[in-house]
Amino acid sequence: MNTKLIAKNPTAYHNYTIEEKIETGIVLTGTEIKSIRQGKVNLKDSYANIKKGELFIYGMHISPYEHGNIFNKDPLRDRKLLLHKREINKLIGLIKQKGYSLVPISLYFKGSFVKLEIGIGKGKKLYDKRQDLAKKDAQRQIAIHLKNKY
Numbered sequence: 001m002n003t004k005l006i007a008k009n010p011t012a013y014h015n016y017t018i019e020e021k022i023e024t025g026i027v028l029t030g031t032e033i034k035s036i037r038q039g040k041v042n043l044k045d046s047y048a049n050i051k052k053g054e055l056f057i058y059g060m061h062i063s064p065y066e067h068g069n070i071f072n073k074d075p076l077r078d079r080k081l082l083l084h085k086r087e088i089n090k091l092i093g094l095i096k097q098k099g100y101s102l103v104p105i106s107l108y109f110k111g112s113f114v115k116l117e118i119g120i121g122k123g124k125k126l127y128d129k130r131q132d133l134a135k136k137d138a139q140r141q142i143a144i145h146l147k148n149k150y
Contacts, residue, residue, distance in 0.1 A: 004109040006036055009043040012105050014129060016121030021105065022091075024055065025082035026116050031065040031072050036114060038065075041107060048081065048102035048118050050095065055081040055088055057104060057116065081116060094120050 012018065028036070035041070040063035048057045056078045064072040083091075094100055103121045107114065124132075 002109075002111060006039060006107045006109065006114070007041045007043050008106045009046070009104050011044060012103050012119065012121070014124075014132075016101070016103050016119070016123055017128070018103065018105065018119035018121045020094075020120045022083070022087065022118050022120070023110075024116050024118060026057070026107075026114055027080040027082065028062075028114060032062050033114065034067075035062050035065045036107070043104050043107060046104045048104060050088060050092055050102075053085075053088065055083055055091070055102075057081055057118075060104065060107075081118070091120070 042061040044061075046057055046059040046061075048055060050056075058078050059076060060079060061076055091102065095102065100120055100122055103119045105117045105119045107116050109115070
């Protein structure tokens, strides 16, 4: 199917080591879909959690639709994510391990449906973040030298 990226979480890979990714559906209203089609969504401070056997995303900001009326919803409301029961049970088992959490990675269209990719991540320590930045910087320097050499 044709996929089109809508938004990415800029801090997901910086703050977490992502070990597994899962594609989920998301329950939205009509005005939210129209706003998402305009690209007015932010995943920066969002996180996912399981409540009463159902998966929800918290803190995902979808701006109110400009031409909407009384049907506009709260931009920061909790939204239900769609997964099979056995997948949710698997996630419950993984989250109970120390340090794991559910991190939204990206939001995209798959065909005409909006999908959210969540990752099972383990929080990084400050020294891990510094090591990753040092690796990126070293790779960048190598690429610059190779480019200038030829």
